[in-house]
Amino acid sequence: MSDLLTLDNIAAGYGEAQVLSGISLNLREGEALALLGRNGTGKTTLINTIVGLTRRRGGAIALAGKDITKLRPDQRALAGIGWVPQERNIFRSLTVEENITAVMTPGPWTVERIFGMFPRLQERRRNMGNQLSGGEQQMLAVGRALALNPRVLLLDEPLEGLAPIIVDELLAALRRIIVEERMSAIIVEQSARKILPLTERAIILDRGAIAHEGPSPELAADAVRLASLLGVAGKPGAEVAH
Amino acid sequence: MTDIALSHRPSPEAQKARAVLLGRSRWGVAEIAFWVIAAACYFLLPTKLSLLSEIAILGLLALSIDLVLGYAGIVTLGQGAFFGVGAYAAGLAAKYGAGSAPWSDPVIGLFIGGGFAALIGFITSFLVLRGSDLTRLMVTLGVALIVDEIVNQTKWLTGGSDGLQGVLPSAVLGIWDFDLYGKTAFIYSMVVLFVLFLLARAIVKSPFGLSLQAIKGNPLRTRAIGMPVNGRLVAIYTIGSFYAGVAGALAAQTTQFASPDYVAFHRSADALLMLVFGGAGHLYGGLLGSIIFRTMQDVLGNITPQYWQFWLGATLVALVLFVRGGILGLLSGLRDRMKRKGDAA
């Protein structure tokens, strides 16, 4: 499988603040990557950098062999970057259906297929974006990104703040999109346990740099190691005794 | 003045740092030269004295906007309202106080004009405390329009669109009469401008002035360090209104006339333009701007009035697009660059 998305030595931040430094990673066609780390380590900044919304201070990004470093966000979206923002950011004066059709580009993902994936959205297709529950907003955010018929899907904390039932429903949908449809994806999550089974590889960020990279199953199997890498167990330096 | 900290001697670094801070309020050569030349104009351009008085008055109006906008960051499109209030208040005092000294004395008139404007400024200052630049623009514009409307509708008092006739101020301090050649008017305007300029200079170099610049830079942080932001804004807006009112009073006294033109939108806009021409936040920006503005108007306006208006607009557009910070901004940018070059060498 060939490289779909390549980041080469990316440094980026907002305004004067530099959040990321020296990030290099690659995503293969059809691969799903978990992007883990505590909050504040730069996960969202990395996603926003791929989308084109941060100030880049160095490095290059390529999508399917094409350099997209200099492209504007809207050009990147059309080039195949599908983005599910952290805050969902549903267009609130658009109906559910309009949220999808407004950004639609031709491709395998049609309105019908998206509604098929999320029957709840079908029921609420005439509702305005600001009348949805958190879970419905999240589904719509995923559906909206799919409507772009992207080459890669970037999901920024898709499970955050959702009720357990909704989380299960969304995870099932993500499994279908990623595992069955072979959609390439990068998933940012704090709930590492939930997302690792969906992905093949995992990357852990710490202080804006990559602290660990490896196969997801391996990480999922080693709870102690995972906890220590995420920095939630024991004092750093005193850990990883196993 | 340094009686507080005698118990311990500040470090040499602190003394040096203090010298640097105090050095910012020392008079520079260029500054002294500016005022010497201004005074010398009395002899150099004896035929242009009334134009020069007008420039001084416009400069004072622009200075009032500089205090409010350039230092405290309050965007205003309505400074003409206070100019007008000052003009009418002083004009009416001169008209109805005629003969009954001291009410018709111009200096008293200045205080009446400035005082009324400051009162209106104080009351309306609460309207500009909150809100974005855009809200402030529209509120100040709205206030100016209301004043304009009042001036036009209270014909019995202001003379309506015909203007206030019969403004005959008596001699300045009972000594110097206004003459046909505008000699008294020029000296009078220049002295008032200089005195108010000195005051403004003291204000902006003081801790109070510094706090205004801080508010302009970051209101959130100024509140977090315990600064009474609203109080400071009310204070400077009122002071700015006073300045504009005094400028209006000067205008009414030296031209012996006041008209709705004084409160019209273009008065506020022109003064703002002068400030932007010269450079906001430099104290001298408004003065320099008024000189350039009025000279350009004189030269270009003589060709056709439309010509002047067109080039005024074009200059403004060019200024916003290419020269941020006006002439003084440009100069200080150049100076910084040269300094940096000097440091690098």
Place this chain on the structure above:
Amino acid sequence: MLTILFDGVAYGMLLFILAVGLCVTLGLMNFINLAHGAFAMAGGYLTITLMQQAGVPFLLCLPAAFIFAAALGLLLERTLYRHLYDKTHLDQVLFSIGLVFMSMAMIDYAYGANQQIVNLPDYLTGRLNFLGASIGVYRLFVIVICSLLVIGLQLILTQTRFGSRLRAAVDDGRVARGMGIDVTRIFAVTFAVGSGLAGLGGALGTGIISFDPTFPLKYMIYFLIVISVGGTTTITGPFLAAILLGVADVAGKYYVPAVGGFIIYTIMVLVLILRPQGLFARGPAR
């Protein structure tokens, strides 16, 4: 009474067409364009010129004014305005006042400072009697045209893909960009259409309001009132505000000429103050 109401509605609708472009572009790019009235003036003077110099029929002048003002808007947006989106409101105000001055000077130079009068075609003059009220045919015409435009705008905004993309961009420009929507282009088109509508409004206005070179300044205030009272997030808000303003202005000038202007400005200031976060903030967030 009914006559005044009717005149007021006609005037209000005209104000809406004149101002709607400004409302949308302000909401979309947070850009304050005080020179919006200049595009209306362009449309008005084009109509005057075409009718008086070239004898073009009035009804043809309307689309011509739209196209002319829209083209002018597009040209200026692409060459000048786009450099100002990330500048402060003060800069935008100074810049657009500069444009206002230039436009006023050019019109003054070309046409003189006099008020221009247009001779409307016969079928648009005269009055009708309706429920005892005397109604000007031309005002009826203005109401019909403006109503059609309002309905058309509403349909474009709610029923077309362009409309939904425009609303998306107004809702959240940053995310809209991330979703492949070229906000810059949408803005250029919206700006052009808004200018065009102002031009059309200017053409329609030749029969109701007098045109002289101070037009952009005089009407700037009205536009600002429409925006401050109506807001920028919908077009129904400005529409209602414009109708209210039109009726209040006409009725005020008729019944209480002394305080008419005073009341309108006071309302504007009050509205601005009573909405403390600034009028253009969109209510409490979510």
Place this chain on the structure above:
Amino acid sequence: MSAKILLESRQLVKRFGGILATDHVDFTLPEGARHALIGPNGAGKTTFVNLLSGVLTPTSGEIFLDGVNVTGWSARRRAHAGMARTFQINQLFADLTPLETLVLTISERENAGWSWFRPVGSRADFVDEGMALLRQLGIEDIAHGRVGVLAYGKQRLLEIAVALAQKPKVLLLDEPAAGVPEHEREQILDVVAALPDNVALILIEHDMHLVFRFAKSISVLVNGGLFMEGTPEEVASDPRVRKVYLGEEEVNV
């Protein structure tokens, strides 16, 4: 604990519409505290800090600063009473110099901010104190540069210096090292380590290395409520905390 309580919140609640952003938080901060506030995204840390510092008004509950009920006080008044904070995103005066910024802050503290006739710098004691602070933070050499053009790390240091210039009783540090390049980071950590003992410190931080390095006590906020409190060791070894951070269904360690 016998130390004086400097900051206290009682049953503090903040609602945004239907959302309970702060959920009946009882919190005490003794003199000399080194306390960290942690929690996952959206846990309500920022809301809580904004309530404490007076940026937001609570829906219900009370806040005491040094024994005085300050619930209804503005941010400005609380600042005067000894509450200082730094901001997650630098909030500085770009056009002033660092020294001017500090002299200004000291003037406000000493109620000399209204002084309008003498130039800035005429109070030698203020300048001296400002310079001493700059020296303490190691940014003496940039005392007269324009703040807006300083390196980000220096600005972060100045951010702390401004808060210290307020001579606070309670200091809230909101992610002091966030966004700072690695080479400037140590400098900031040293400054945090050297903060005066009498100041009660609250550190809002994601970076656990930093938390474990400085904090003597930790509060974990989850969904607006106080999830647990304890020493760093207690928090680190608590399986529930791990669960919250990893999003695990069950504790399986």
